[in-house]
Amino acid sequence: MTTVSAPPSAAATGPDETPPSRRPRRWLGENPLGLLLSAPYLLFIGLVFAYPIVFSVWMSFQDYFFAAPGAEVDRPFVGFDNYIAVIQDPAVWRSFGNVGIFLLINVPLTVGLSLLLATALDKVVHARTFFRVSYYVPYVTASVAVVAVWLFLFSTGGLVNQILGPLAPEPSWLVNSALAMPTIALFVTWKGLGFYILLYLAALQNVGKELYEAASVDGAGAVRRFFTVTVPGVRPATVLVFLLATITGANLFTEPYLLTGGGGPNGASTSPVLLMYQRGIEQGNPDVASALGVILIIFVLIIAWLQYRFLGGRES
Amino acid sequence: MTRTRTALRYLLLAVGALVFLFPFYYMIVGSLQTAPDPTIAGAFPNPANVTGENYVAINERVNLLQGLANSGIFTGGVILGTVVFGTIAGYALSVLKWRGRGATLVLVLLVQVIPFQLLMIPLYVMIARDYGLSDSYLGMILPFLINSTAVLIFRQYFLQLPRELFDAARIDGAGEFRILWSVALPLVRPALLTAVLLTFIGPWNEFLWPFLITKEAALQPLAVSLANFISNVAASTSNPFGAMMAGAVVLAAPAVALFIIFQRYFVSNDLGSGVKG
Numbered sequence: 001m002t003t004v005s006a007p008p009s010a011a012a013t014g015p016d017e018t019p020p021s022r023r024p025r026r027w028l029g030e031n032p033l034g035l036l037l038s039a040p041y042l043l044f045i046g047l048v049f050a051y052p053i054v055f056s057v058w059m060s061f062q063d064y065f066f067a068a069p070g071a072e073v074d075r076p077f078v079g080f081d082n083y084i085a086v087i088q089d090p091a092v093w094r095s096f097g098n099v100g101i102f103l104l105i106n107v108p109l110t111v112g113l114s115l116l117l118a119t120a121l122d123k124v125v126h127a128r129t130f131f132r133v134s135y136y137v138p139y140v141t142a143s144v145a146v147v148a149v150w151l152f153l154f155s156t157g158g159l160v161n162q163i164l165g166p167l168a169p170e171p172s173w174l175v176n177s178a179l180a181m182p183t184i185a186l187f188v189t190w191k192g193l194g195f196y197i198l199l200y201l202a203a204l205q206n207v208g209k210e211l212y213e214a215a216s217v218d219g220a221g222a223v224r225r226f227f228t229v230t231v232p233g234v235r236p237a238t239v240l241v242f243l244l245a246t247i248t249g250a251n252l253f254t255e256p257y258l259l260t261g262g263g264g265p266n267g268a269s270t271s272p273v274l275l276m277y278q279r280g281i282e283q284g285n286p287d288v289a290s291a292l293g294v295i296l297i298i299f300v301l302i303i304a305w306l307q308y309r310f311l312g313g314r315e316s
Numbered sequence: 317m318t319r320t321r322t323a324l325r326y327l328l329l330a331v332g333a334l335v336f337l338f339p340f341y342y343m344i345v346g347s348l349q350t351a352p353d354p355t356i357a358g359a360f361p362n363p364a365n366v367t368g369e370n371y372v373a374i375n376e377r378v379n380l381l382q383g384l385a386n387s388g389i390f391t392g393g394v395i396l397g398t399v400v401f402g403t404i405a406g407y408a409l410s411v412l413k414w415r416g417r418g419a420t421l422v423l424v425l426l427v428q429v430i431p432f433q434l435l436m437i438p439l440y441v442m443i444a445r446d447y448g449l450s451d452s453y454l455g456m457i458l459p460f461l462i463n464s465t466a467v468l469i470f471r472q473y474f475l476q477l478p479r480e481l482f483d484a485a486r487i488d489g490a491g492e493f494r495i496l497w498s499v500a501l502p503l504v505r506p507a508l509l510t511a512v513l514l515t516f517i518g519p520w521n522e523f524l525w526p527f528l529i530t531k532e533a534a535l536q537p538l539a540v541s542l543a544n545f546i547s548n549v550a551a552s553t554s555n556p557f558g559a560m561m562a563g564a565v566v567l568a569a570p571a572v573a574l575f576i577i578f579q580r581y582f583v584s585n586d587l588g589s590g591v592k593g
Contacts (some may be wrong), residue, residue: 002454027415028414029402029413029414029415030414031412031414031492032414032415032525033408033412033414033492033493034409034412034413036408036409037404037412037496038404038405038409038416038417038420040401040405040462041393041402041467042403042420042423043425044461045423047458048435049427049430051438053435053438053512054389056434056435056438059437059438059441066441066446083321111538112571117328117329117332119563121329124322124326124329126326127329129579131329133575133579134332134333134336134407135332135333135336135338136338137572137576138339139569140335140521140571140572140574140575141521141568141572142520142521142523142539142567142571143342143449143523143567144345144540144542144546145343145539145542145563145567145568146339146568147546147564148343148542148560148563148564149340149342149346149561149564151560152352152354152560153339153342153439155354155557157354158354158356159342159356159359162354162355190335193336194336198583222321232532242536243429247429247431250431250434251431251434252526253433253523253524262547273433273434273524275437276437277524277528280436280440281440281528284438286437290437290438293434293436293437300431304429
């Protein structure tokens, strides 16, 4: 409690202010108006995040199906039946494996390239704006729009294969079961890199210049300085990049849906979210899809926790 | 030594820029080709092979103007919701002291790591089935109404304002609403643009949610109708790639133009603060 808190009469001039009585005011804090101003946001979070999460978990333990609005139907509790159905579905394991492939390619590429480009960009004087803008243009463009170009570029007779000539893979990128997922990972890396470059640029501002000077005096070359000063200096940002890339990977939908025509060839690029859509909405089993969603959340949380532990995210 | 290093740096950055920009250049070139030319020569505009035909072709299958209008309404609704409710929430989370402020702030941060896609099934059941809001703008906007990152950006800006400002206004007898409206809000105008830009990307580019909730073509945002064209209809046009890329240019142009014009409001520090809280 500060001594200069506003006198009740002054605060009461606000149009929505209830007549102040000392006790509720003290219980709600110095400025109960804060609660009122946050109320729409809190309501929104409750309606769009909190309730759906609870609903989803509940649904995953029911025999839930779509019914006409308002219809009274019996949706019995079925225990872990939906979870068993998910675990016994080979397509689910395939999709988790696909995300694994995605992460193995996407995360190292994203971290490496965005840090490299951000470091270079941080040091140059000319054309900084041009480079910065050209890097984040893919990030701000709709996936659906850039997918159209990638389909053209990576089609069987497309420009990429024309340049590669005899080295072009057969069958082509997006219809090759070994290359479909790596191509998607490459696409997502390309599209999101600009955002991560911006994150690293911000992080680089926090690395002390004197550290570089000290390292120079000690005789460290540019490469050495990069690994001993820059890399540890931006570690909080790296943890964040790892986390965000994992979440992006777990969320993959648009790219496999459009680039490989719904997770093809033969499920080689199906993602868990695409599978949730197919099982839950196309095939009308929202209960099974919810169980899959719960399992996916648990996986993401475990991976996020591991990354946090091993990369040391204490400072972030 | 330093000369070559600088040159190498520029070379690296230029190669990067080429990789990022080339697909956009190729999108425009491809959208203007009479017949798709995937050869290396086809990457350069060829006067003999230039046409506006693809734009006409896609517009016959997908109503581009209607799609742009729907995307605009969807995006506008989200921006309006974020600006109105997000600024006051950001203000409450930074300037005012009240019980539950800490918990609310944790909530804002937590919401950022919950992948939206995982809420897809329950939200679909609630909004489309229970509330009957499928094929409506409200149903499209609702799950995106307030952008949490924008709330954090607003909070960050309000935190930077000197506290004396608010104390002085209080001593002068201004009520809390008056302070918010005539002292705080005018001072965070730069944050407003950053937040609007950041919020814009979400709904304008969003595919999954409006795809689930709109079956009626007249209500679909452009991203959804273009995606439907790519996955179902494109093969039936004479130059499918040309038509696809013409649609892509129309969808990409507003976002790209906006971010080039207002690039100085989209800088690393704001984003960093937004994400890190």
